[in-house]
Each structure stands twice: as structure tokens, then as C-alpha cells.
Amino acid sequence: MLEIMDTPFNPGERLNAFSEKCKDAGAIASFIGLVRGQKGEVSELRLESYPGVTEQGIEQAIEQAKKRWPLTTALVIHRIGSMGVGEPIVLVATASKHRRAAFESCDFLMDYLKTDAVFWKHQIGPDGAKWIEPREQDYQDKNRWS
Secondary structure, eight states, X not given: XXXXXXXXXXXXXXXXXXXXXXXXXXXEEEEEEEOOOTTTTOSEEEEEEOTTHHHHHHHHHHHHHHHHSOEEEEEEEXXXXXXXXXXXXXXXXXXXXXXXXXXXXXHHHHHHHHHTSOEEEEEEETTEEEEEOOOHHHXXXXXXXX
């Protein structure tokens, strides 16, 4: 399941709803990403997507995860638009019969979102606005799956 949304969401509620649908799973792994304040350097984060293209890429990553690990299901919720410090940006949850598959597939999907998903991140702070690019570490993390 995939949702790209421009409104806030409650990760706890969404994870509970996901869990209710995973009665056959033995493990659920999840990741919740928040807007970091970075020592007062950030007051707002703006994310833009390329409608259609962004979703297609994430759906393909979910399918890759399902082929690579024995998942029962997966969920990706990603915000776009303006967000304040502390607000949830992303929720990734994966369910499998075994914990390792759940952990690794969740990590795999986050690595895709950090490096290859079609999002543009614009950080606003006291010194103005700047575009955010993936870090070298993000690419190294992603390369573990090659």
C-alpha cells in the first residue's frame, strides 16, 4: 500500500491499522521519519513530488522488496507540502513471518526513499531556504542491497 499525502497523519493510528491487517505475520518492522529541528536551523520542510512518477517508483520498490523477502504486506506513507519541526514525514511498515525479513525490507524501502524516490526537499530556516540532497552515507546504505 502506498499513500502520498499533503495533510498530516498520525503514524501510531496508521501503524495500528496496518497491524490489524497482518494477523498471519510473525513480525512487523516500522520506521517513522520526522522533520528534524537541527539546532534551530530548520523551521519548515517543504517536499514536492512528481505526481505519477513518484508513486510509480515507490510501487516498484515495494514490489522489489516483496520479491526479495517473503513479505505478507508493506505500507509506505509519505508527506508532501509544508511540514514543521517534529511532524511525521514518512511511515514505512513491512510484515513477514520472520523478523529479519521485516527489518531488512523496511530498511531497503527507506534507503530507496532517501536516495531514488522522486522528491524535492526544501528546508527553510533563519538563514533562508536551501535544497536538500541525499548524503553520501545514504548512497552507501542503498548500495548494500546491490
